[in-house]
Every structure is written in structure tokens, then in C-alpha cells.
Amino acid sequence: MKNNSLKTAFFTTITMLWMTQNTKAQTEKEQRNSIIDSLYIQETENKHQRSKVLHAEPLYIDLIRDLGARKGEREWNVGLGLTDKNKYDEYIALVEYEWAPIDRLGLEVELPFTFYPSANATTPGSKLNGLKLATQYSFFVSEKLKTSMAIGYIHEFGLTSFNSYGNEKLFTGNTYNPFFIVAKRWGNNFHTLLYTGPSIEHHFETNSTHTTWQINSNFHYMIPGTRNFIGIEFNKEIQPKDFDITIRPQMRVEITEHLLVGIVTGIPVNRENERFSSFLRLIYEPKH
Structure with a gap:
């Protein structure tokens, strides 16, 4: 015992x-x-420089530059994606360069491509969608409130498909996209962001316009002790007599000090136009 x-x-x-x-x-x-x-x-949020609040940036509908950007910041992005369009598969690719020439002002140049490997009568032609030029200005940055606000504008010069080069007009129209952003960090790790504005497509051939309202709400959690995060985007589009929403779970992983990888899955709530999609973004931030 x-x-x-x-x-x-x-x-x-x-x-x-x-x-x-x-x-x-x-x-x-x-x-x-x-x-x-x-x-x-x-x-x-270095006190020796102009105010800036750390926010998690969404991976699919990304920002032109960090909110509260500082002069000299720059970034390269390469994106690759695949979407099941019910009757065919759509592959997308993009190359972006963004930089801040002065404090709080971001500029961006983007080349978005779309490819359709199984070409047939019902499949659109592969093409360089257009040349996208964008600007974004952070007009409100509060470290005390952990909140930032910005306005911006994206202009896209639409291009015809590759197989129509020389047979049709090279430029098919313009897309005008003003937008507004507000973001807030809750504590150290929780981030919310709203990105919204109209996208107005002007088609040269018919001289007509079509407007789509975009409302993109985001929630992210940054993993303690890292630059990695997990989160979700809700990409909503409102058109006359139509409403579409795609849910995009996502994660960002830091590979090196200057290289990050973003992985996104797209889940449409209404599958009338497409099914699931996936998207990969490589983010390279040169030393600043």
C-alpha cells in the first residue's frame, strides 16, 4: 500500500x-x-515616417498599393487562375507592377490575359484583355483608430482577341472603374476591408454602356508571429435584374522576406455562369 x-x-x-x-x-x-x-x-507604422496602418490586403480583388503607401514602395504580382465556365474551362494570367511615387499615392500597370485551350464555336477567343492603368490615394490614415480610407480609379483599354488581330479594330472599348476603400484592424490580428464602386463598360462597336456595381467585403486573420494570413473575400456584383456573389476562401504564405504566395478558391453561390475556380498569386516586394 x-x-x-x-x-x-x-x-x-x-x-x-x-x-x-x-x-x-x-x-x-x-x-x-x-x-x-x-x-x-x-x-x-514607423513613427519616423508618415502615418501608416498595417492592413491585410485581399488576394483576388487586390489593392493598387498598400493603404497609406509610402514613397518608394513597389511590388510585382504574377497571377494564374482556372475557372470552370460550365461548357468550357477558362485560364487567366496577369502581370502587375505597382509603386508609390509619393506618400499615400499608388499607381499600377496591369496586363490581364485570358486563354481558352479547347477552341470551338461556343468558346471565346484567347486574348490580352486590355491594358489596365490605375491610381489610388489614401486620404485618411489613423493609427489611433487603426483605420484607413482611400479612393481610386482603374481605366482599362479593351482589346480584341488574338485571332482577330489585323481583321478587326484593336481596341474594342473602355472600362471606367472609380472605387472607394475603407479598412480597419481590430487588435493586432483581425482585419476587415470594404472595396466598392461601379464598373462601366463602354463598347465601341455598339456605342453602348453597361454598368455593374461591385461590393467586395473581406475578413482576414493574420497568424501571430508571421506575415501569413487566412481569410475570405465576398465578391458581389449587382446588375439590372441580377445579383451574383462568389465566396473566395484564401491564405497567404511568406516564402522569403520579399516573396509571398497567395492561394484562393472561388465558390459561386449561384452557378448559372460558372462553377468552382482557383487562383494563385505570387507577390514580390523589392527591398525598400
Whole structure:
């Protein structure tokens, strides 16, 4: 009986020591992550430079430049995607370059491509969709409120398909897209963002216009101690007598100090035009 009591006391002591060490290690890890988060935020919100708040940027409908951008910031993006369009598959690719010539002003040049590998009578022609030029200005940045607001404008010069070069007019129309952005960080890790505005397509051939309202709401959680995040975009389009919404779960992973990868899945709520889609974004930020 005495031996059993000694054994019980021994194992109880060992268990308590293990739990204490494990709790201590967990606490130390949380403290380290908290310190890294604080340093990352401080690095972004450097008091020696103009005010800037760290926000998580959505991966599918991305921003022209960081909110509160500082002069000299720049970034290259390469995107690859696949969408099941019910009757055929659509492949997309894009190349973007964005930079900030002065504080709080972002500029961007983008070349978006669309490819249809199984060409037939019902399949659109592969093409360089157009030349997109964009600007964005952050007019409100509050570190105290952890909130930023911006306005911007995207202009796209539409182009005809590759197989129509030389046979049809090269430029098919213009797309005018003014937009408004508001973002807020809740604590250190939770991020919300709203991106909205009309997209007005002007077709040269028919001299007609078509307007679509875009409302993109976003929620992200940045993993403690990293630049990685998980989140979700709700991409909503409102047209006369039509409403579409696509849910896009996503994650961003830091590969190196200057290279990140974003992975996005698209889930349409109404599948009348498309089914599931996927999108991959490579983000390269040169040293600044």
C-alpha cells in the first residue's frame, strides 16, 4: 500500500512538472509571437515616417498599393487562375507592377490575359484583355483608430482577341472603374476591408454602356508571429435584374522576406455562369 502511494505521488509530481514546463513553453511562444507581431506592426507604422496602418490586403480583388503607401514602395504580382465556365474551362494570367511615387499615392500597370485551350464555336477567343492603368490615394490614415480610407480609379483599354488581330479594330472599348476603400484592424490580428464602386463598360462597336456595381467585403486573420494570413473575400456584383456573389476562401504564405504566395478558391453561390475556380498569386516586394 505504501509503495502504491509512493508511485502515485511520483507520477503526480512528474505530471505536474511536465504540465508546468509545457505551459511555460507555450507562454514563451505566445510572448515571442506577440513581440514579433508588435515589431512587424511597428516596422509598418514607423513613427519616423508618415502615418501608416498595417492592413491585410485581399488576394483576388487586390489593392493598387498598400493603404497609406509610402514613397518608394513597389511590388510585382504574377497571377494564374482556372475557372470552370460550365461548357468550357477558362485560364487567366496577369502581370502587375505597382509603386508609390509619393506618400499615400499608388499607381499600377496591369496586363490581364485570358486563354481558352479547347477552341470551338461556343468558346471565346484567347486574348490580352486590355491594358489596365490605375491610381489610388489614401486620404485618411489613423493609427489611433487603426483605420484607413482611400479612393481610386482603374481605366482599362479593351482589346480584341488574338485571332482577330489585323481583321478587326484593336481596341474594342473602355472600362471606367472609380472605387472607394475603407479598412480597419481590430487588435493586432483581425482585419476587415470594404472595396466598392461601379464598373462601366463602354463598347465601341455598339456605342453602348453597361454598368455593374461591385461590393467586395473581406475578413482576414493574420497568424501571430508571421506575415501569413487566412481569410475570405465576398465578391458581389449587382446588375439590372441580377445579383451574383462568389465566396473566395484564401491564405497567404511568406516564402522569403520579399516573396509571398497567395492561394484562393472561388465558390459561386449561384452557378448559372460558372462553377468552382482557383487562383494563385505570387507577390514580390523589392527591398525598400
